[in-house]
Amino acid sequence: MFQLEMAKFINFKSNIKHLPKRIILIRHGQSSANLDRNVYANTPDHKIPLTPHGIDQAREAGRKLLDLANNISDHGNPPNCSSNAYFYVSPYERAKSTLREIIRAFPRHRVVGVREECRLREKDYGCFQHKSESVDPMAGWDKIEEDCEKYGRFFYRFPNGESGADVYNSVSSFVETLWRDIDMKRLYNDPSSVELNVVIVSHEETILIFLMRWFHWSTEQFESLKGPKNCEIRVLELGSSGEYSLAVQHDDETMKEWGLSDEMIEDQNQRAIAKPREYVSNEKNPRYLNSFFDSIDTDDGSHQQDADQNN
Incomplete structure (x- = not known):
């Protein structure tokens, strides 16, 4: 019986050996549109830049990410084990600028790859794209926000834009690609001696929908969630169960502030502490x-x- 349990444990360890230690989600730094939404009327959404404060936020986030990456676990890794980072980034200028500032904190050899990923783009709020000289393009925004709140953030489709459900489809496709990259070991230089952190630099709504898709949260659970602030970091880390969990790096109070219900928090804690195959x-x-x-x-x-x- 003991030998059987040991065999199961060894098989479990070998299955998770090549998994990234962490999947880290970070929203871009403060953009000019975060200060003044009228910027949308004159600048295409994908070209909106960071503010000077947003650049400072991104540099600070880089230092925090490096500290996190330096926190190497001791479960079965060789003494010379290091911790590297692979980055996926939205193609929007504010996200790419955030990434450029984040990477300043990392030694070059610690960055094993960077990929621009269109499916991590911001949700299309297309209502800003039809400007008229006689009509304030932002005049109807308050009404649109009110309609979105009544209808529900997930299913409401912005005029000439997207709904949360549309973003969910894009994010789901990306998650499949991410798993394929992991399974094919495309993100590693040397899986035997390196812990990997996958870092995703994206946008508020996209990050929430990524979490929804990853943890299989319902649309009702999604509606209660609060988005990350500029350059806020949310970390999914492998727990003892072999599942990724927010509860390894974040406490219950923090998750409650993010809008997770008691049941969702309980699930995150079980992911973090359950024994292998008992989750x-x-x-x-x-x-x-x-x-x-x-x-x-x-x-x-x-x-x-x-x-x-x-x-």
């Missing part, structure tokens, strides 16, 4: 399953009304 994913959790049923049949065939009022 029960969110969509298989009985409390989550029960929320889809007014009543369900128990194993003995009896009828459980209202799923015990969702526990």
Whole structure:
């Protein structure tokens, strides 16, 4: 029995050996449009630059990321193990400028790759693209925001733009590419001696939808989320379960401030501390399953009304 358990553990360790230690999400620094939304009327969204303060934010974020990358785990790594970074970045100028400032903090040999990724772009808020000399292009924005709040951020499609659901499709395609890059070991120089940090530099809504897609959160759970501030860092780190979790680097109070419910936080904590192969994913959790049923049949065939009022 002991030998069987050891064999399972060794197989588990070999399966996660080539996984990045962390997947780090960071929003771009402060842009000129973050200070004055009228900038959208005269500048294409993808060309909006960082402010001087945004540049400072990005440089500080680079120092924080390097400190994080230097925090090498000791689980089975050789003494000469180092921690490198591979970057994916949105093609928008404010995101690429943020990345350029972040990388200033890293020694060149620690950056193993950079890829511009169109699927990490900002959601298209196309309502700004039809300017008229006689009409203030921003005049209807307050009404649009009100409609979005009523309809729901995920499904509301901005005039001539995109909905959260549209972004979800793009992000889902990117996640598949990310997993393929990981499985093919395209992100490593030497997987045997290097811990890898995958860093994604993107935008507020795109980061939230990435988290939604990664953790299989529902549309209802998404609506409660609060986006990251400029250059805020959110870290998904491998837990003892072999799953990525926000709870390794962030405490419950922080996750609650981000809009995660108690159930979502519990799931993150289980991802962080569960034993290998004992983690029960969110969509298989009985409390989550029960929320889809007014009543369900128990194993003995009896009828459980209202799923015990969702526990």
